Amino acid sequence: xxxxxxxxxxxxxxxxxxxxxxxxxxxxxxxxxxxxxxxxxxxxxxxxxxxxxxxxxxxxxxxxxxxxxxxxxxxxxxxxxxxxxxxxxxxxxxxxxxxxxxxxxxxxxxxxxxxxxxxxxxxxxxxxxxxxxxxxxxxxxxxxxxxxxxxxxxxxxxxxxxxxxxxxxxxxxxxxxxxxxxxxxxxxxxxxxxxxxxxxxxxxxxxxxxxxxxxxxxxxxxxxxxxxxxxxxxxxxxxxxxxxxxxxxxxxxxxxxxxxxxxxxxxxxxxxxxxxxxxxxxxxxxxxxxxxxxxxxxxxxxxxxxxxxxxxxxxxxxxxxxxxxxxxxxxxxxxxxxxxxxxxxxxxxxxxxxxxxxxxxxxxxxxxxxxxxxxxxxxxxxxxxxxxxxxxxxxxxxxxxxxxxxxxxxxxxxxxxxxxxxxxxxxxxxxxxxxxxxxxxxxxxxxxxxxxxxxxxxxxxxxxxxxxx
Amino acid sequence: xxxxxxxxxxxxxxxxxxxxxxxxxxxxxxxxxxxxxxxxxxxxxxxxxxxxxxxxxxxxxxxxxxxxxxxxxxxxxxxxxxxxxxxx
Amino acid sequence: xxxxxxxxxxxxxxxxxxxxxxxxxxxxxxxxxxxxxxxxxxxxxxxxxxxxxxxxxxxxxxxxxxxxxxxxxxxxxxxxxxxxxxxxxxxxxxxxxxxxxxxxxxxxxxxxxxxxxxxxxxxxxxxxxxxxxxxxxxxxxxxxxxxxxxxxxxxxxxxxxxxxxxxxxxxxxxxxxxxxxxxxxxxxxxxxxxxxxxxxxxxxxxxxxxxxxxxxxxxxxxxxxxxxxxxxxxxxxxxxxxxxxxxxxxxxxxxxxxxxxxxxxxxxxxxxxxxxxxxxxxxxxxxxxxx
Numbered sequence: 001x002x003x004x005x006x007x008x009x010x011x012x013x014x015x016x017x018x019x020x021x022x023x024x025x026x027x028x029x030x031x032x033x034x035x036x037x038x039x040x041x042x043x044x045x046x047x048x049x050x051x052x053x054x055x056x057x058x059x060x061x062x063x064x065x066x067x068x069x070x071x072x073x074x075x076x077x078x079x080x081x082x083x084x085x086x087x088x089x090x091x092x093x094x095x096x097x098x099x100x101x102x103x104x105x106x107x108x109x110x111x112x113x114x115x116x117x118x119x120x121x122x123x124x125x126x127x128x129x130x131x132x133x134x135x136x137x138x139x140x141x142x143x144x145x146x147x148x149x150x151x152x153x154x155x156x157x158x159x160x161x162x163x164x165x166x167x168x169x170x171x172x173x174x175x176x177x178x179x180x181x182x183x184x185x186x187x188x189x190x191x192x193x194x195x196x197x198x199x200x201x202x203x204x205x206x207x208x209x210x211x212x213x214x215x216x217x218x219x220x221x222x223x224x225x226x227x228x229x230x231x232x233x234x235x236x237x238x239x240x241x242x243x244x245x246x247x248x249x250x251x252x253x254x255x256x257x258x259x260x261x262x263x264x265x266x267x268x269x270x271x272x273x274x275x276x277x278x279x280x281x282x283x284x285x286x287x288x289x290x291x292x293x294x295x296x297x298x299x300x301x302x303x304x305x306x307x308x309x310x311x312x313x314x315x316x317x318x319x320x321x322x323x324x325x326x327x328x329x330x331x332x333x334x335x336x337x338x339x340x341x342x343x344x345x346x347x348x349x350x351x352x353x354x355x356x357x358x359x360x361x362x363x364x365x366x367x368x369x370x371x372x373x374x375x376x377x378x379x380x381x382x383x384x385x386x387x388x389x390x391x392x393x394x395x396x397x398x399x400x401x402x403x404x405x406x407x408x409x410x411x412x413x414x415x416x417x418x419x420x421x422x423x424x425x426x427x428x429x430x431x432x433x434x435x436x437x438x439x440x441x442x443x444x445x446x447x448x449x450x451x452x453x454x455x456x457x458x459x460x461x462x463x464x465x466x467x468x469x
Numbered sequence: 470x471x472x473x474x475x476x477x478x479x480x481x482x483x484x485x486x487x488x489x490x491x492x493x494x495x496x497x498x499x500x501x502x503x504x505x506x507x508x509x510x511x512x513x514x515x516x517x518x519x520x521x522x523x524x525x526x527x528x529x530x531x532x533x534x535x536x537x538x539x540x541x542x543x544x545x546x547x548x549x550x551x552x553x554x555x556x557x
Numbered sequence: 558x559x560x561x562x563x564x565x566x567x568x569x570x571x572x573x574x575x576x577x578x579x580x581x582x583x584x585x586x587x588x589x590x591x592x593x594x595x596x597x598x599x600x601x602x603x604x605x606x607x608x609x610x611x612x613x614x615x616x617x618x619x620x621x622x623x624x625x626x627x628x629x630x631x632x633x634x635x636x637x638x639x640x641x642x643x644x645x646x647x648x649x650x651x652x653x654x655x656x657x658x659x660x661x662x663x664x665x666x667x668x669x670x671x672x673x674x675x676x677x678x679x680x681x682x683x684x685x686x687x688x689x690x691x692x693x694x695x696x697x698x699x700x701x702x703x704x705x706x707x708x709x710x711x712x713x714x715x716x717x718x719x720x721x722x723x724x725x726x727x728x729x730x731x732x733x734x735x736x737x738x739x740x741x742x743x744x745x746x747x748x749x750x751x752x753x754x755x756x757x758x759x760x761x762x763x764x765x766x767x768x769x770x771x772x773x774x775x776x777x778x779x780x781x782x783x784x785x786x787x788x789x790x791x792x793x794x795x796x797x798x799x800x801x802x803x804x805x806x807x808x809x810x811x812x813x814x815x816x817x818x819x820x821x822x823x824x825x826x827x828x829x830x831x832x833x834x835x836x837x838x839x840x841x842x843x844x845x846x847x848x
Contacts, residue, residue, distance in 0.1 A: 207779035208575050214783065345506060371578075374483065374503050374536025399578035419843060434612065435574070437539060439507030478599055484571040540610035541570040544603040551598060 032195025105310025132181025144286025204238030319361030
């Protein structure tokens with residue numbers, strides 16, 4: 001028996017694809033991914049129409065999908081995150097059917113529960129053997145963890161592994177095992193390594209970012225959560241990484257050994273592991289070379305699936321054991337609802353990813369954001385889109401003060417006692433608008449271009465088109 | 470005193486504004502802004518106000534705004550006017 | 558209270574508008590070295606507008622104008638005086654005459670604009686060999702001088718020596734300035750530590766400045782502000798001692814005693830003054846008396 005198929009063309013023919021079916025992709029190759037474009041081009045070539053694409057994320061490299069949308073090849077999109085390149089066109093109203101946004105936990109939840117069946121999953125694999133055992137840790141296109149691909153592999157009707165490093169059977173230290181895989185295809189390259197993982201991300205030099213990071217670390221230090229067994233997740237933004245660095249200094253100074261670092265893992269989290277700040281890293285996705293190197297060589301650095309990471313349908317997920325998460329926002333309103341889906345002009349340029357999963361799970365979820373970006377205040381009366389509900393957000397850290405969700409009475413008292421600049425979120429909004437002026441309201445479109453589905457499967461909000469002049 | 474020569478002020482960096490001014494018979498303001506929808510009208514009003522304060526009744530003014538606060542836009546327009554008048 | 562002073566380049570809007578969020582007690586809008594000759598006009602107007610329109614409550618504004626041997630300094634003063642900076646930092650002050658020249662023009666502008674006299678202080682920047690030698694004369698030249706400020710980069714160039722992290726080459730200037738300033742009854746501020754990536758070097762350097770008697774220290778990097786503030790804040794022990802001193806004074810008064818001792822040490826007027834300053838600073842920082 002052989003599962004190896006000679007080309008993507010052949011495998012699309014073999015997989016039993018029909019008009020109206022759903023294909024799926026993971027985004028571990030991020031902005032370096034070739035696989036989604038190669039497969040969709042072949043599907044278009046073979047004349048299929050009305051295909052649904054369920055991708056864990058779409059990056060700017062995936063802009064060619066817009067042609068397939070215009071030609072009726074693709075008529076449905078579901079994703080957890082859509083970068084500006086594709087997002088802008090969606091906001092302009094390119095699709096008839098609204099895009100479905102889920103979270104990194106909600107996506108596998110709906111796959112597992114059968115709410116979003118996948119007909120064919122195409123899994124980019126940096127290394128695979130001839131029977132489909134595959135891994136992201138090895139090969140020229142190594143991306144580290146393959147966490148987002150597990151649900152697709154386990155629940156799709158047909159599973160195709162696409163690799164540019166086919167090795168003899170059996171591959172040791174595989175992530176996804178052969179028992180889920182139908183076909184294996186070898187191609188020249190599954191991605192551009194430069195776009196897959198970044199080099200070392202530098203800690204921000206921006207003074208405002210450093211002030212926010214320092215405040216954030218102080219909030220954690222005075223939250224009552226920073227003790228042995230502490231667990232932590234942070235994003236890859238400059239200020240978030242600086243906060244992690246400051247936190248590391250505090251943990252080492254106080255001699256605190258945490259239990260685990262979670263997430264999208266960066267080199268800074270690896271540094272914290274190596275310095276003894278954590279016993280383990282739980283890794284659903286690697287962001288940089290150092291993280292990839294670590295997950296390959298350090299047994300304390302554990303790959304986890306998106307189900308294990310964040311799915312509410314799992315018996316338990318790692319986010320349920322998380323103490324603190326640091327997150328970003330493009331807008332936050334006075335009820336602490338956060339928008340990470342649209343930019344200041346209403347165009348789609350992101351998505352929840354793990355934002356609302358970790359916010360829901362963590363004991364302390366903190367937003368770091370400057371008071372204003374390009375003259376636009378971060379705090380508004382109502383966010384353009386609710387990505388994460390305010391009930392799950394505890395603290396907003398800006399350079400001009402720290403706003404605590406009023407539900408956290410004890411935390412507010414602790415932070416005030418520590419001398420941190422605590423401010424009411426309404427006051428922060430007014431203070432910011434005294435500096436920036438009050439922005440005029442954006443005209444709202446009349447068509448829904450995307451639905452934001454909560455991690456529990458409920459409709460959380462709708463995103464409207466941006467009227468074009 | 471009126472604008473006698475082409476002059477520029479400011480930069481294209483974030484939170485700054487770049488202003489170009491040149492002699493013309495009447496006032497014409499062109500604005501390109503990253504916050505056009507939210508602050509476009511307000512910025513044009515402020516630019517006009519600074520031109521009036523500077524006694525400029527004729528000029529072509531081009532403002533490229535990178536999210537500058539009002540006090541910054543005022544400063545850049547004022548500087549461009551001074552330079553355009555040959556005072557600087 | 559001026560533990561830390563942060564330099565911000567005068568023609569950089571992004572830095573200026575966030576100046577009061579960076580944690581320093583004072584910010585120095587720099588119209589001199591941070592601004593190229595072609596942008597002097599632009600920076601002057603930008604700084605003036607920032608002072609005019611922005612609310613920097615809780616953070617003192619200092620402006621470093623251009624030196625009096627340039628064509629810019631009087632224009633700088635014209636623009637900024639109406640918006641009442643706390644201090645004007647005057648670069649390359651070499652003699653009492655330099656300070657008096659700036660004072661004379663500042664007074665003239667105050668009169669012209671109908672501003673109250675002498676509310677804007679002058680802080681001579683001592684950064685030449687001549688300035689160091691004339692430090693006391695400069696510090697006591699006019700009531701407007703509120704403090705001296707040591708600038709080590711230009712000074713070491715003038716001394717024809719290399720600026721080092723250890724700072725042996727500026728030892729004399731440092732102690733000389735502290736003595737001169739204290740003799741004249743004004744404050745004195747230390748030069749910035751210029752390696753922004755040396756997190757330990759800044760601590761050592763700030764501690765040295767504090768030990769030598771400086772009132773505070775300037776910085777060119779926001780990253781150094783927190784360290785400087787910490788070093789120049791009173792410790793809990795110092796605060797508690799200050800309260801003990803004041804208690805002892807009260808007790809002595811009520812008992813009608815003249816000479817007072819605390820822990821076997823005589824308390825004289827300078828110790829009382831120092832205790833009062835420490836308590837005032839502790840109160841400003843929200844520090845309470847320990848138990």
